[in-house]
Amino acid sequence: MTFSFSGTGTGARFALAAGSVLIAAPLAVWGWAEATATIKFTEMAAKAGIQTEHHTRRFPGKYADVLRMFTSGGSSGAAGDYDGDGFDDLFVTDSDNGKPNHLFHNNGDMTFTEVTDKAGVGGGNDPKSIVADALWLDYDNDGKEDLLVARFGTPILYHNEGGGKFKDVSATSGFNRFGNTIAAVAFDYDNDGRVDVMLGNYFKSQNLIELPDVHVLPNDLDNAVNGGGATLWHNDGKGHFTDVTDKAGFGKLTGWTLDLGHGDFNNDGFQDIYLACDYGTDRIFFNNGNGTFTDVTEKAIGFDTRKGMNAEVMDYDNDGWLDIYVTNITDEYMKECNMLWHNNHDGTFTDISKETNTCATLWGWGAKFGDFDNDGWPDLFVTNGLRSAGKENYIPVLLNNLLLKPGMDFTDVSNWPEIGGMTWSGYQKKKMFHNLGGQTFKEISAEAGVDNEADGRGLALSDFNHDGKLDIFQVNADQKAIFYKGVTEGGGNWAQFKLTGTKSNRDAIGARITVKAAGLTQMREVDGGNGYAGQSSKTVHIGIGKATKFDSIEIKWPSGLVQKINGAAIGKINKITEGKGLQTK
C-alpha cells in the first residue's frame, strides 16, 4: 500500500491565532446574557405520524456485507412546503431495493399524514439504484416546490403539478449522468434567476450493485483520490439542466464527497461552495462571477486528511460573514476533531472548533445551526453514530485484518473484513451546543432532551407548527426517525421571513437578510439544502431576545436588489416578495 500526501499538511492555514479570532468576535453578549431559558425538546415522532424506518441497501453476492456498510449514509429528510399552505412538509428517503420514500403532509398541528402514493414520489429504489438524498426546489419558478431525489444512479426530478401530485420529469431534465450521489444542494451560481443544482458523489461512477470491478473503495484512508467528486448542473430555464461541471471548474475533483455547503463566503454577491470529503481533503471554491469557480482550498483552509461528513453554513458569531461547520470523526480510536471554520473576512478561515468546544462529537454526521432559544445566537445540533449492533467491536477486527496487514489493497472490497453483527462507533449520544454569545458553545444535549443514541444521519429544522420554536427531524440509518418538538419556555422573541424572489430565483435561495434589533445585527442566508442528508426550512427564523422591534431590516437579493423592509412583525411569519411590500401572516 502506498500513501500519497500533497499540499502543506493538516491545518496549514493558521495565520490568525484562535485567540485573536475570539477577540474579533462581537464583544456584546446581547441576548445571550439576558437569556434565562433552558433549551428543551420533546420527542414525538410516533405521535406525529412520522416515525418512519429507514433501511440500508442489502446487496447481493459475497461482498454484500461490506458494501452495505459503505452505503449506509442514504437516510435523509427534507423540509419543504409542497402544497403552499404555509407549513413545511417532510420528504423522507429509504434506500433498500423496492422500499418507498415517504412524503408526509404537515397538518399544522404537529401531526402529519402520509401522502406518498397520491403524490407519486415513492419510487427510486430499484435493483440498480439507491436513494441517498432529497431536495425541495422550485426549479421552474412556478411557485410550487419541486423535488429532486438523489441516488446512487441517476437523479429523479419530480415536477410539482399542483393538487398534491408530482410528475417524474427525469427523462427530459438533463440529469442523465450516472453518479453515486450522496449530497445535493440547489443554488443560483450565476444569479440568472433560476436555481442550479450541485451533486456530491461518494464513490466513483461505477454501479455498486453490479460491481464490475471490486476496486471501488478508497485508495487511501486519509488522502483518497478515487472518489466521485461533484457535478454542477446549470438550470437552462426550460425544465432542463446542463452539465457544466468541467466548464465551471469542478471536473478534476476526485474526492469522496459526502456533503456540500453553499453561501456567499466572501460577500461578493455570488454563491461559493464547500465540499466536505470523506477520507481526505475538503475543498472550497470561490465563485468568479462569470460561471466559473476557483479552488482556493490551499489558501483558504489548507489541506486536511480528515473524514469530512457535513458542511453547514451559518454566521454563528453575527459578524456579518458566513462560517462553516464540518463534522469529522473524533472517537476513542480516531482523534480528528470537527472544524468550525471561522471566516477571517479576507478569503481565509481559521478552525476554532477546539476553542469553541465544538470539536468532539464522535462519529459525526449531519449538523445544523438553529436558534433554539431565540436569543439571537445560532445554536448547533450534531448527529453521530455509525452502526449500533452487537457487543463485539469491529475496530480491532478492521485493524488486525486490514489496516495493519502488509500490502493490503484498501480499494478491493474483498479485502475488507465482514462486519456481521458487530458494532462500529455505535450507541453514540447526540450533541447539542448552546451558543454563548458567539464566542463559545456549551454542550447541553442531555438537559435539552436530545441525547438519543440512534445511528443518526440527516437533520431537517423547521418551525413545523409556527409556534416560534424550531423543531428537529432526525433521520437515522436502519432505524426509525426521531422528531423533536421545541418546547423551550421563556425564550426570546422571534420573527420569521418567507422570501419570494421575482427577478431572483423564486425560492430566494442565496438571498441575504440582515436584521438589527436592540443593538445586535444578524445576517442569515436562505440555503438550498446545506448540511448532510437534510434540508431545513427555507423560511428564515431569527431570534431577537428581549427586543420588541426591529431597528432595520435589509434584504440583499441574488439579483443584486437591496430592499429595506419596514413594519415587520415580531412573533409572526413575514412574507416578503422581491421588489414589493411586506405581507404579514
Add this chain to the structure above:
Amino acid sequence: MRMRNLSFLILPGLVLTSLIAPAFAASDADIAKAEQAMAAKDYNTAITVLEAALQSDPDNIRLGSDYRQAIMRKSIAAHPKEGSPLDFDRCITFFEKVVAAHPNAATAYLNYGFCSVDKIPAAGSITQVLLANAALTQFSKSIELKPSWIALYTRGNSYLYWPVIFGKAGLGVADLERAYAMQKTEPTRAYHQRLYISLGDGYWKQDNIEKARAMWKEGLSRFPESKQIKARLDRKDDDLKSYIDDQLDPNKRVDTDLHEIWEAK
C-alpha cells in the same frame, strides 16, 4: 501514538554508554559541521552531512537524533505547525537503508522507529495508526538486538498511546516493568521519573488504579519535584482520565530530541 518528551534524558553520568557505543569521536567533525549548518538554518547541508556520517556510524545515537531534528526543523520551517509528511518519509527511507546495510545496529532501529513517530503529527488519523505500528516494529527489532532500558521504555511507552480498545496496554506494562527492573539495579537517575509515570499510566490503562497510584507515589518519593507525577496524584476519576488522555493525545507533537544524553556527558 508518540513518544513523550525525552528531555528528561539528561544523564548525569555514563549511564547509556553501553547503549550508544560506538563512541562519538569518529563523528565529531561531522557533528560539528552539521551543528554549524543547523545554526545557520541550512538544514539541507546538515541532513546531507549526517546521512553520510550515519552510513559509517549507524549506531551513533547522537548522529541519528541530530539527523531527525534536522529533518523536522526543515519540514516545520517550510510547513509551519506539523511539517510535511513527505519530509519525514525521507527519514524513514534513509533509516530503512541503514538498517538493511547494518542489521545489527540496535540504535539505528531505534531512530528508524522514531522517524515514524516524528511523522505522526503531520499525518492523517489512519496513517497515524500505520506509523505507530511501524514504529513498534522497529522498536521491537532494537530490543531484540539489545534489550536496553531506553528501548524497552520507548516501546512500552508507545504501546500506551494505543486506545484501550486495541488491548496493547498489557504489552506496554510488560516492557515498562522490565525497564523498571533494570533501573532498580542502578543509582537513581533523573530520567527514571519517566518510567514511574509511564508504568503508572500503564496500570491506570489496565484499570488497576491502586497499582497506578502506588507507582506514582513511589516515583514521587524519589522525585518530589516531579510536576507530572503530582498532577496525576492530585487528580481522580474523570479528571485523571482527562489529564492522561491529554498526555497521550496522538495529535500532539512531542520532542523526540535526545540531545540531553550527550550534553550531560
